[in-house]
Amino acid sequence: MNAAQSRTMVAKNLFTVNRTLNSVKQSSKYASVVIRKHSVWTEDRVIKSPYKEVELPNVSLYNYVWQNLDRWPERTASVCAVTGRGYTYEQAFRLSNRFGANLRTKFNICDGDSVAVMLPNLPDFPLIAMGILAAGGVITSINPIYTAHEVQRQLKMSVAKAIVTLPEIVPVIKEAFKIAKINIPIIVVRTNNNPIPEGTALFNELSEDIHTDKSVLRQVSRNPNDICFLPYSSGTTGLPKGVELSHRNIMSNCEQINDPLLSMHNETTANHQDCVIGVLPFFHIYAATVLMFHKLSIGAKLVALAKFQSETFLKTIEKQKTNILMVAPPLILMMASHPASTEKIFEHVDVVCSGAAPLAASDVERLFQRTKRDIEFRQGYGLTETSPTVSLSPKGSKRYEATGPPIGSTEIRIVDSDLNNLGPNETGEILVRGPQVMRGYRDNPQANTESFTADGWFRTGDLAVADEEGTITVADRLKELIKVKGFQVPPAELESLLREHPSVNDAAVIGVPHQSKGETPKAFVVLKDGHKCTERQISEFVNEKVAAYKHVDDITFIDSIPKSAAGKILRRVLKDKYC
Known part of the structure; x- marks a missing residue:
C-alpha cells in the first residue's frame, strides 16, 4: 500500500x-x-x-x-x-x-x-x-x-x-x-x-x-x-x-x-x-x-x-x-x-x-x-x-528548582492554615482551580469535602512559595504520602497492615530520604505486652502483601506512638526524634 x-x-x-x-x-x-x-x-x-x-x-x-x-x-x-x-x-x-x-x-x-x-x-x-x-x-x-x-x-x-x-x-x-x-x-x-x-x-x-x-x-x-x-x-x-x-x-x-x-x-x-x-x-x-x-x-x-x-x-x-x-x-x-x-x-x-x-x-x-x-x-x-x-517552567528558564507560573486557564492560591491567601515569597499550601482539576473522588463524599473548598478550590496538600512573577517553587508536602521513585505510598495503608500482625499493638510510618528511591518507608512499631518479634518477621509479614516499592525494611521499636489530642499521628515528632 x-x-x-x-x-x-x-x-x-x-x-x-x-x-x-x-x-x-x-x-x-x-x-x-x-x-x-x-x-x-x-x-x-x-x-x-x-x-x-x-x-x-x-x-x-x-x-x-x-x-x-x-x-x-x-x-x-x-x-x-x-x-x-x-x-x-x-x-x-x-x-x-x-x-x-x-x-x-x-x-x-x-x-x-x-x-x-x-x-x-x-x-x-x-x-x-x-x-x-x-x-x-x-x-x-x-x-x-x-x-x-x-x-x-x-x-x-x-x-x-x-x-x-x-x-x-x-x-x-x-x-x-x-x-x-x-x-x-x-x-x-x-x-x-x-x-x-x-x-x-x-x-x-x-x-x-x-x-x-x-x-x-x-x-x-x-x-x-x-x-x-x-x-x-x-x-x-x-x-x-x-x-x-x-x-x-x-x-x-x-x-x-x-x-x-x-x-x-x-x-x-x-x-x-x-x-x-x-x-x-x-x-x-x-x-x-x-x-x-x-x-x-x-x-x-x-x-x-x-x-x-x-x-x-x-x-x-x-x-x-x-x-x-x-x-x-x-x-x-x-x-x-x-x-x-x-x-x-x-x-x-x-x-x-x-x-x-x-x-x-x-x-x-x-x-x-x-x-x-x-x-x-x-x-x-x-x-x-x-x-x-x-x-x-517556560522555555529558556534557568531556574531549575522552580516549576513556573500556573499553566493556561489555571489559578493558584498560596494559603495559610486558615485558608487565608498569602502573598509573594510567603510559604503556604497550594490551592488550584482550572479545567484539568478532577471531578472528584469516586463514591467518597467525605474525601471530596476535605479536598475541595466551598467555592471549588482543590487543596493539594503541598507547600510552596511563589515569587512576584507567580513562579512556584514546591517546598514540601503537607500531605503524608511517601514518594518512592515517583510512586505514592500512603502511610495509612502500611500502618493498617502492620497493626494486623498478631504481635503489633500500634504503628506509624513516615518517609525518610533514600539515595536511589527519593524516599522510603520507615516504620515505628509498638509491640503488645509480653510479645517478642524481630524486624525481619514484621517486614516479611507486610512485604508479602504489597508491591515492592511499598516494602518496609526499616523498623524501629518504640514504647508509644506520639499522637495529637484528636488521635492523629504526630509524624513530625517521629522525624525530629528518630531521623
Whole structure:
C-alpha cells in the first residue's frame, strides 16, 4: 500500500473524528498566543496564569487524540525498546477500533463501564487504552506489580467489567477474584509464543479480527464531561481513592502544555518525528497524559520500556535518537551518576522534563556535567487529581528548582492554615482551580469535602512559595504520602497492615530520604505486652502483601506512638526524634 492509498483508507475510517473536528481544524485559535501584560497576582492575592486561555472542541478524548491522524498514518506510534515490535499510527487506529468494537459486542462493555488495565509499558498499551475509549469505556489503570490484595480492592472499587493483563499476571488476578468474590473476563496480551492461560481471551485476536462489526462504535455516546480515566490515588491522606478524570480534564491538560511558550515538542512532518521514551509507567497519570495521550495527539514516536534497567534505558536513548526525555527525579539522579551515562548518550536530546516530585537545581547541574552541554531543562508540578500538570517552567528558564507560573486557564492560591491567601515569597499550601482539576473522588463524599473548598478550590496538600512573577517553587508536602521513585505510598495503608500482625499493638510510618528511591518507608512499631518479634518477621509479614516499592525494611521499636489530642499521628515528632 502506497502513502496515498494509506491516507485514503485512514480518512474513510475516521467516521467520528472528521465529522466532529472539521470546524476545529479550520480554526487558528490553537496557535494564538495571548500573554497577560498585567501582574499575575490579583488584588485578592490569587495567581492568574500568564498564558493563553484554553479552548477545546466539543469532542471526546478519543476524537481529540486521533484528530490529525491523516497527517502521519505511516509514522511509528509505539514500539518496544527491546524487541522492536510496534505499530504505525494507521495500525494503532485500526486495531484499537476493532478491539473497542469487540469490547462492546463480546464483553458487553457499555458507555461508562470501567475496564482495568494491568500492564507494564508495552507498545500495545496505547492501543488498549484507545480501544477502551472507542468502546465508550473508562480506563482504570493498575500497577502490574500489585499483589492480589491490592488488585482486588481496586477491582471492587472501580466496579471493573473486564481486565487486560499479561499471561504471567493471570494467577495474581485470579487470586484477587477469589478474595473479592468476583469473576470478570480476563483479556491477555501475547508478547511471545507461549500459550495463553485457560479461560482468557487474547487481545491480539480481538484487535486483528477483520470480521469485527465496527459499526457498533456509532452507538457510543460520550461527552467531554464524562469520566474517561479512573486512576487510584491516596489524595492527601488515607487509602487509595478513585480519581474521576473527564475527557475535558485530560484534553485541557494536553492543550495547556501545547502553549507555544511551554511546549516541548516539534511538529511531525515528512522529515521529522519526535521520539519519546516511555520509561515512566503508562498506568500513572504523568505518563498517561503527558506521554501517551498527548504524544499520540501530536504524532510522536513512543518507545515503550517494559522493565526499567539503567543500561537498557541509556542505550535506548542513544539508539532511538531520543530528543525528548520525560522523567522523574530518581532518573535524573541515575543519569547524573551512572558510569554508562556519557555525552554521546544524550547527543540527540533537546529537552528534559522532570515531574512527580521536587528536584534541586544542583541535581540538574550534575546531569549537565554528564551531557557536557546545557540541555533545555523543564520542571513541572502536578497531581493525579489535576490530570496532572498545574505549573511548568517556560522555555529558556534557568531556574531549575522552580516549576513556573500556573499553566493556561489555571489559578493558584498560596494559603495559610486558615485558608487565608498569602502573598509573594510567603510559604503556604497550594490551592488550584482550572479545567484539568478532577471531578472528584469516586463514591467518597467525605474525601471530596476535605479536598475541595466551598467555592471549588482543590487543596493539594503541598507547600510552596511563589515569587512576584507567580513562579512556584514546591517546598514540601503537607500531605503524608511517601514518594518512592515517583510512586505514592500512603502511610495509612502500611500502618493498617502492620497493626494486623498478631504481635503489633500500634504503628506509624513516615518517609525518610533514600539515595536511589527519593524516599522510603520507615516504620515505628509498638509491640503488645509480653510479645517478642524481630524486624525481619514484621517486614516479611507486610512485604508479602504489597508491591515492592511499598516494602518496609526499616523498623524501629518504640514504647508509644506520639499522637495529637484528636488521635492523629504526630509524624513530625517521629522525624525530629528518630531521623
